[in-house]
Each structure stands twice: as structure tokens, then as C-alpha cells.
Amino acid sequence: MKVTCLLCERPFSPSPLQAKKLRKHPHRIFLCPSCHERISTKTIARRNESSSAG
């Protein structure tokens, strides 16, 4: 089974847990592991806001 990531629009294989949820809610959208990590990293980074250098 393949799902398309909402952010990068790339197909990826969902984790067993995600696949289970997808069966119940086929219209749900999931993020691929890398995008998921990116978002959580961003969320954490926002808390530790520092002057960005480019």
C-alpha cells in the first residue's frame, strides 16, 4: 500500500499503524517520515528562536 505525502507529494509506504488507520479512514492524509520529522523539528526550533544567519 502506498500513500502520497501531503507536503512533498511523494508516495511512501505507511507504517503498520498508519496503514491500519488508512483502512478505516481512506481519505486521511499522512506525511512521509521525512516531512513529519521536518515539521516536528520546525516546531521545536520555533520555541528556541534565535537570529537566523541566512
Ligand SMILES: [Zn+2]
Ligand atoms: Zn513528505
